[in-house]
Each structure stands twice: as structure tokens, then as C-alpha cells.
Amino acid sequence: xxxxxxxxxxxREEDANYLFSWLNDPEVLPWFPLDNAREIEDAIxxxxxxxxxxxxxxxxxxxxxxxxxxxxxHRYKKLRHQSLFAIILDKNFRSQGLGSKLMxxxxxxxxxxxxxxxxxxxxxxxxPAKSLYQRLGFKEYGRQDCFLKEKNGIYRNKINMELEL
Amino acid sequence: xxxxxxxxxxxxxxxxxxxxSDEPYLKKWLEDPEVxxxxxxxxxxxxxxxxxxxxxxxxxxxxxxxxxxxxPCGIATLFLMPYVKLIHxxxxxxxxxxxxxxxxxxxxxVRNLDHLAKNYFKLERLHFELFGETPxxxxxxxxxxxxxxxxxxxxxxxxSYLPRIVLEKVFKDGQ
Numbered sequence: 048x049x050x051x052x053x054x055x056x057x058x059r060e061e062d063a064n065y066l067f068s069w070l071n072d073p074e075v076l077p078w079f080p081l082d083n084a085r086e087i088e089d090a091i092x093x094x095x096x097x098x099x100x101x102x103x104x105x106x107x108x109x110x111x112x113x114x115x116x117x118x119x120x121h122r123y124k125k126l127r128h129q130s131l132f133a134i135i136l137d138k139n140f141r142s143q144g145l146g147s148k149l150m151x152x153x154x155x156x157x158x159x160x161x162x163x164x165x166x167x168x169x170x171x172x173x174x175p176a177k178s179l180y181q182r183l184g185f186k187e188y189g190r191q192d193c194f195l196k197e198k199n200g201i202y203r204n205k206i207n208m209e210l211e212l
Numbered sequence: 213x214x215x216x217x218x219x220x221x222x223x224x225x226x227x228x229x230x231x232x233s234d235e236p237y238l239k240k241w242l243e244d245p246e247v248x249x250x251x252x253x254x255x256x257x258x259x260x261x262x263x264x265x266x267x268x269x270x271x272x273x274x275x276x277x278x279x280x281x282x283x284p285c286g287i288a289t290l291f292l293m294p295y296v297k298l299i300h301x302x303x304x305x306x307x308x309x310x311x312x313x314x315x316x317x318x319x320x321x322v323r324n325l326d327h328l329a330k331n332y333f334k335l336e337r338l339h340f341e342l343f344g345e346t347p348x349x350x351x352x353x354x355x356x357x358x359x360x361x362x363x364x365x366x367x368x369x370x371x372s373y374l375p376r377i378v379l380e381k382v383f384k385d386g387q
Contacts, residue, residue, distance in 0.1 A: 082296035124254040128368045165365060189361020189378070193337065193385070195297045207361065 051108050053145070055152045058095060058103035058115060065105075065112040066091050069135050077203070078174045080195055094133070101160060106136075106149045113140040116153045120161060129165035129209075130157065134176075146176070150183055158212045167209035171195060177206065185210045219280060219315035227324050230275035230287055235267050237277075237284040241307045250307075250346050252367065266291075266305065274333065276324050278308075278317050285312040288321035290329055290338070301337040302329060306348065318351050326355070326381065336384040343367045344374035357381045 069075060070087045081087050094117045097103040102118040114136035121127050132153055136146045157163040168185065170177050171194075185208040194205035219225050241247055242259055253259045266289060269275055275289035286308035293299050304325055308318045329335040340357065342349055343366065353359075357379040366376035 080295050080297050086295050123252050123258050125367045125369055126252055129366065164368075167363070188363055191360060191378075191380075194301065196300045196336075197297060207363065209363070 052110075053106065053108055053148065054110075055104055055106045055149060057101050058098040058105045058117075060095065060098075062105050062112050062115060063091050063095055065137070066094065066115055066135065069115075069137055072138065074138060075135070077197065078171050078176070082198070102156070104149065104152060104156070106145055106152075108140065108145075113137045114145055114149050116149050118153060118157055118161065118163075118166070128163060129167065130161070130163055131167055131169065132157070133168070146179055147183070150179065154183070154210070154212065163212055165209055165211055167207065170206050170208060172204040172206055177208075180208055183210065219285075219312060219317055220320045222280070224281045225317075225320075226279045226282070227276050227320060228279065229273055230270045230277040230289065232267065232270060234270075234277050234284050234287060235263070237309070238266065238287055238307065239263055241287075241309055244310055246310065247307060250343055250348070252343070254369075274302075274328065276321060276328065278312075278321050280312065285309045286317045286321050288325040290325065290333065290335070292333070300335060301339065302333070302335050303339045303341060304329070306340070313347070318348065319355065322352065322355050326383075330383040336382065338381050338383070340379050342377045342379070344377075349377065349379070352379050352381075355381070 067087060070079060070081060071084065081090055095103060097117050097119065100120065102120050104116045105112045106114040116132060116134040118130050118132045120130050134146065134149060154166065157166050168180060170180060187206055187208050189207040191205040193202040195203040242251070242263060248259065251262065253262045269289050269291060272292060274292055275287060277284050278286040288304060288306040291303045291305060293302055306318060306321055326338065329338045340348065340352055360378045360380045363376040365373040367374040
């Protein structure tokens with residue numbers, strides 16, 4: 048990490064290409080409820096729509112995007128105090144503290160910018176990212192067995208976690 | 213019709229696919245403040261948006277309407293998942309006209325929705341989400357839905373919170 052400048056900014060339209068390449072990686076896609084390019088593009092369109100309200104973030108190393116996160120702010124009044132979020136990191140830049148840095152940024156933004164009381168997330172069983180969420184204080188509140196079904200018939204259980212801010 | 217009558221035993225009771233012409237009934241039921249407590253919308257524009265989303269599923273023939281003397285008295289709908297990895301499961305939504313409660317309309321709608329989910333859409337799991345205490349929870353449990361998890365403080369009204377309770381019925385266990 049020496050001599051590398053890290054900064055986190057609100058995501059931009061042009062970050063879509065990075066997000067697509069990270070999601071479309073066969074090692075990464077199993078951890079998301081997406082199956083093909085059309086679905087990935089649809090998810091990216093929704094993800095990046097949150098940048099317009101400052102709720103999508105990109106972490107850069109020397110101005111090159113290496114990870115992104117989004118807070119899917121609810122529009123409905125009764126739900127606005129809590130939100131689901133998602134995060135992804137370029138696999139070449141894992142285990143360098145960048146995911147943790149981005150998560151801290153998301154948590155701070157959730158509290159200060161959006162007045163959220165609760166952040167929650169969905170992680171699929173076996174995803175190593177779960178340990179990062181646990182370290183940051185996220186607690187499991189429920190599971191959904193067989194939530195994802197891959198084309199080869201493999202099922203993945205979804206673990207729901209939340210953090211009171 | 214007497215209060216004690218089991219509506220589903222009546223020859224005047226029917227269940228059919230929902231049509232776009234049922235929208236005014238669904239709108240009217242969702243406008244009932246007691247009904248609205250069971251859903252995530254609060255404001256009029258939110259309710260209208262939710263109604264639009266709900267009616268959007270009708271074209272997929274995944275929505276059933278209960279009628280009494282050919283007038284709609286309840287609707288149950290599968291909110292089908294749009295992504296390939298999720299199409300084996302779905303969330304169900306149900307609303308019954310307040311004048312037709314405790315007459316087994318809800319029971320009949322959920323039973324028929326289960327059948328539709330399992331046999332026509334080949335779903336393996338069906339979920340319902342409830343906000344706080346609602347008569348729908350014992351109804352679903354009676355129909356073999358199991359509580360999956362509770363998400364505390366999911367809904368906030370004023371300074372008070374309601375949990376989100378997710379129930380599930382498994383038609384085919386992939387484990």
C-alpha cells in the first residue's frame with residue numbers, strides 16, 4: 048500500500064465498466080443473485096442510479112476504481128430509517144484493508160448523510176466477506192435456505208445481517 | 213350473508229385469475245388505513261406506486277381474485293422474481309376486503325396461490341412478509357407456513373417500530 052493514494056468518492060457513470068468486469072467474474076458472480084450479462088447490466092443500472100443522491104461510492108487507488116458500495120435507500124417513508132447495502136471489491140485488491148475502509152465510509156455516510164438507524168446486508172453462505180461484516184459489528188438475524196439456485200442445481204443459503212448505527 | 217358463514221362453501225364464491233378490471237377494488241382495499249398497516253407504503257403516492265407494481269404482475273397469470281356474487285372480495289398474488297437464480301421462489305401478497313374477513317376467503321386464496329405456485333410456476337418456496345402482528349400470521353401457520361426470521365425495527369411509524377416477519381412454505385427442498 049506504500050505510495051498509493053486511496054480516496055473514496057461518489058460513484059460516476061464511467062465506473063459502470065469496472066463494476067461490470069468485477070461482477071462478471073466467474074469467481075465473484077456466484078455471490079450475487081445475478082446470472083448473465085443482461086441481469087448484471089440491469090443491476091448496475093439500479094446500483095448507479097443511487098449515485099444521483101450520493102448513495103453509491105467508489106474507492107480508488109491512484110484514481111483507479113478498485114471497489115464500490117451502494118446504499119439502497121428506501122423511498123417509502125416507513126422504511127427510510129433502515130437500508131440494505133451492497134459492496135464489491137476488485138479481487139486483485141482484497142486483503143489490503145480497502146474493503147474495511149469502504150465499509151467504514153458507508154457506515155459513516157449512512158449515519159451522517161442519510162440519518163439511517165440500521166444498515167443491513169445479504170451475504171451467501173460460504174462468502175469470505177462475511178467475516179469482514181462480523182468484524183464491523185454486523186449481526187446475523189435470519190437465514191433463507193436455498194435462496195439462490197444456480198443453473199447446475201446448486202443452491203446457496205442467504206444470511207441476513209444488520210448493524211444498528 | 214351471515215358473519216358465521218363460511219363463504220367458500222357458498223355457490224356464489226369463486227376464485228379466478230385477476231384481471232386489470234380488479235384494480236379499483238385492490239386500490240380501495242389498500243386505501244383502508246388498517247390494511248395499509250400491513251404494507252410498507254405510507255403516503256398516497258407510495259400506495260399508488262405499490263398498486264401499480266402489484267397490478268403489473270397480473271399479466272403473468274400469477275394473481276388470483278376471490279369473488280362473491282362475481283364481485284371481487286380479495287386478491288392474492290405471486291410477486292415473481294425477475295432474476296434467473298431466484299425464479300424458484302417468490303413472495304406472496306394477500307389482501308381481503310374488510311367486509312369479508314373471517315369467512316375463509318384468505319384461507320382459500322392462500323391455498324389456491326400455493327397450488328398455482330407449486331404446480332404452474334414450479335416454485336420450490338413461497339414466502340410472505342408481515343409487518344408486526346397481523347391475523348395473516350395464524351392463517352399462514354395453519355396452512356403450514358413456518359416462520360423463517362424476524363427483522364426487528366423494519367418499519368418505523370412516528371417513534372415506534374414494527375418487525376418484519378418472513379414466513380415460508382417449502383414445496384420442494386433443494387437441500
